[in-house]
Amino acid sequence: MAQIFKRKPMAQQDPNLRSKNFEEVALGYTKEEAVEEAKRCLQCKRPLCVTGCPVSVKIPEFIKSIADEDFEKSIKLLKENNSLPAVCGRVCPQEDQCEQKCILSNKGEAVAIGNLERFIADYDRKNNLQKVISVKKSNGKKVAVIGSGPAGLTVAGELIKEGFSVTIFEALHEAGGVLIYGIPEFRLPKNIVKKEIGYLESLGVHIEKNFVVGKTATIDELLNEENFDFVFIGSGAGLPSFMNIPGENSIGVYSANEYLTRSNLMKAFLDGSETPIIKGKHVVTIGGGNVAMDSARTAVRLGAETSTIVYRRTESEMPARNEEIHHAKEEGVIFKLLCNPTKINSDDNGFVSSIECVQMELGAKDSSGRPRPIVIENSNFQIDADVIIIAIGNKPNPIIQETTPDLKISEKGTILVNDDYGRTSKKYVYAGGDIVTGAATVILAMGAGRRGAKSIMEDAIL
Amino acid sequence: MGNILRKEQLSELVWRFRLDAPRIARKRKAGQFIILRPLENSERIPLTIANWNTHDGWIEIIFQIAGKTTQVLSELSVGDSVHDIAGPLGKPTHIENFGKVVCIGGGVGVAPLYPIVSALVDAGNDVTTIIGARSKNLVILENEMKRISNLLIATDDGSYGTHGFVTDVFNELIKNNQKFNLAVVIGPVIMMKFTTALTIKAGILTYASLNPIMIDGTGMCGGCRVTFNNEIKFACVDGPEFEASGIDWDGLINRQNSYKNFELNKSNDHQCKLAGV
Numbered sequence: 001m002a003q004i005f006k007r008k009p010m011a012q013q014d015p016n017l018r019s020k021n022f023e024e025v026a027l028g029y030t031k032e033e034a035v036e037e038a039k040r041c042l043q044c045k046r047p048l049c050v051t052g053c054p055v056s057v058k059i060p061e062f063i064k065s066i067a068d069e070d071f072e073k074s075i076k077l078l079k080e081n082n083s084l085p086a087v088c089g090r091v092c093p094q095e096d097q098c099e100q101k102c103i104l105s106n107k108g109e110a111v112a113i114g115n116l117e118r119f120i121a122d123y124d125r126k127n128n129l130q131k132v133i134s135v136k137k138s139n140g141k142k143v144a145v146i147g148s149g150p151a152g153l154t155v156a157g158e159l160i161k162e163g164f165s166v167t168i169f170e171a172l173h174e175a176g177g178v179l180i181y182g183i184p185e186f187r188l189p190k191n192i193v194k195k196e197i198g199y200l201e202s203l204g205v206h207i208e209k210n211f212v213v214g215k216t217a218t219i220d221e222l223l224n225e226e227n228f229d230f231v232f233i234g235s236g237a238g239l240p241s242f243m244n245i246p247g248e249n250s251i252g253v254y255s256a257n258e259y260l261t262r263s264n265l266m267k268a269f270l271d272g273s274e275t276p277i278i279k280g281k282h283v284v285t286i287g288g289g290n291v292a293m294d295s296a297r298t299a300v301r302l303g304a305e306t307s308t309i310v311y312r313r314t315e316s317e318m319p320a321r322n323e324e325i326h327h328a329k330e331e332g333v334i335f336k337l338l339c340n341p342t343k344i345n346s347d348d349n350g351f352v353s354s355i356e357c358v359q360m361e362l363g364a365k366d367s368s369g370r371p372r373p374i375v376i377e378n379s380n381f382q383i384d385a386d387v388i389i390i391a392i393g394n395k396p397n398p399i400i401q402e403t404t405p406d407l408k409i410s411e412k413g414t415i416l417v418n419d420d421y422g423r424t425s426k427k428y429v430y431a432g433g434d435i436v437t438g439a440a441t442v443i444l445a446m447g448a449g450r451r452g453a454k455s456i457m458e459d460a461i462l
Numbered sequence: 463m464g465n466i467l468r469k470e471q472l473s474e475l476v477w478r479f480r481l482d483a484p485r486i487a488r489k490r491k492a493g494q495f496i497i498l499r500p501l502e503n504s505e506r507i508p509l510t511i512a513n514w515n516t517h518d519g520w521i522e523i524i525f526q527i528a529g530k531t532t533q534v535l536s537e538l539s540v541g542d543s544v545h546d547i548a549g550p551l552g553k554p555t556h557i558e559n560f561g562k563v564v565c566i567g568g569g570v571g572v573a574p575l576y577p578i579v580s581a582l583v584d585a586g587n588d589v590t591t592i593i594g595a596r597s598k599n600l601v602i603l604e605n606e607m608k609r610i611s612n613l614l615i616a617t618d619d620g621s622y623g624t625h626g627f628v629t630d631v632f633n634e635l636i637k638n639n640q641k642f643n644l645a646v647v648i649g650p651v652i653m654m655k656f657t658t659a660l661t662i663k664a665g666i667l668t669y670a671s672l673n674p675i676m677i678d679g680t681g682m683c684g685g686c687r688v689t690f691n692n693e694i695k696f697a698c699v700d701g702p703e704f705e706a707s708g709i710d711w712d713g714l715i716n717r718q719n720s721y722k723n724f725e726l727n728k729s730n731d732h733q734c735k736l737a738g739v
Contacts, residue, residue, distance in 0.1 A: 171680050173499060173506070173546040210463075210497075210548035212680055216485055238682035242694050249689060249713045251720045258683035266505065266677070274531065275505040275677075276724035350716035397681055399699065 005108025008037040010115045015330035019300045022185040022269055025327060034119040038067035041111045048101035054447035057081045063116055075124040083157035086192045089118025092443045093321050125195055135203055136163035141460050144228040146213045149177020150442045151234030151433030154449030156205045162457055169211040177236055181265040184294050214399035230428050230456045237394040237434035247344030252278050252352035256295045256391035263298050280387030281305045284355050286341055287391030288318035295389040296333045307333045312340040312360050312373040354382045394439045414438055422452030430455055464544040467520055472602045475527045476570055477536050484519030486549045492581035493555030493703055497679040499546040500535040507531050508676045510574035524573030530728040551679045552702045559586040561643040566592045566628050566657055568649025572603050574671055575648045583610045592631045598622035629657055642666050651715050658706035668706040672697045689713050
């Protein structure tokens, strides 16, 4: 009976091996492992896990189907509420969401909901279980979705099934948003993202790449001249923050967005890539979120002798998933906590040579609810570095706001919505994801996408 | 979109391509640029829109072969399509009737200067254009500029026009009591640094169009950042034009060297198919 409290561990690449390649770290469950893990689920009458899921996945149901080895039923149940399960199974912080609420976690380990979601999504992809999905006949309404990241893809997926004509406008030359430029290959293989997007296209979603809404056409032009009935803005929080410390423009200082875009989207990690990236020997990443972990771990794989995280609070305040912090440590990333950068030094040719930091201590809680870091005077020290990655967060990209004057925005530049359902101050225009909340997670963007789609469906009937 | 309608060699390393791009042609304003990838695996590079035709739906780019990607681009043929093209990007040049304007272009910087000269002339300005090049065969767009503005040319080797630099020509105009309400300067970064110093010294409001390394071109990565009046600005969304007096030129010059070694290796790898270059 004690067995029920321990979850089946999921195989992973050995740290020494995986720190030299970009292949996926997690290797997934075998069918037998998945079935065994699925049988742990108590099938609670009042499942608390579902309340922890931003898109209300039918968790006990899809897990029961795995336990019964009815895999086709499982993926069907899962996809009723989650259109990108292969992605979510990999990047969702389940430990803060569904798994945190699992009743088994009171006495032992939660059911490995994330691992099971990943298993069934991969099984479906490999075995082509889900063949035909019913798409309602055309209702004559056209929707323009701005951005092909998690929010936009989710909106598109929901609306195409309901008979809307859907066009996604993507600024970059490849669709996927953060899924393709932000999250590295070793956490989320790009062929999986491409397959999920291909599935949407097979349902009839049209994706126009290299189209920058606000520049190539404005929202008003889409509504008034191109006959779109509704517009959903999922343009994301793509405007990197910098620290504004001396030396930040030296050669070798990257925003995490630039570093990851070069590596993930432009494939600079591959030999023979056309896009350069400076492969530093001593890489220092400033920040404590998932993006910082992704950057530091990418640096390791690009051959850095040392890859260091500099963060001004302690590990318990770090926003990154524990799993990512744990993986980073296993791969040899050094953590310099309670440290804050003050100055970046460069050599005679303008290349970064070191970063000066000061030590911090924790004081009373600040507005974020976390203890405020306070400088310890005269504690300055240097870290040798030839690449510095600034991963301290992103602000909303301003292009759409600047070209849509009647769209109400907040002081921070995020688009204001009336409620949780995505309606903006502009009629027929909706928004969701990071452009509304500021930088957050894939699953929250997907939740916003589902609710935005619901609003559009409601308003289309009126 | 992106089909090559016409290609023309303007000088040893400089090409003019006409591309089918109806949406971009319709929306573009002077001073804006595109991001382009010649082939599927190419890097993303920014190129200013040098000319356009809304009715026929094309734009023209003029570029100098500066590394592998521009080399690859130059080798595409009429009828081929570039793999990706996005735009129009950047903030358009602020155009109004300033009165008397001097526009100074160095080398291939003359290409982005042309649409600005054109727009300024359309707005009623009296425009004097100064073009500089190393020698006569590197002068571009002479006829186009002569048609719409008072054109002066300077060559380093004296093979055409004034023997000297654009700054010499400009100084001469100032010495002869010419007054200008606005100066627009575009060219290699060092040229812009020194030329704008002179126009500012002469008391003229001066704009420069910057050309840092870019990746996405939509403000998402910060790779094109420049310090302007002690603040970090992104050339792709806040620029590419900035008031010259606020620009940290040395920072800009420095960052342009970021990938010199990479570029040298890439160019060596590339098998050049052009004979006689």
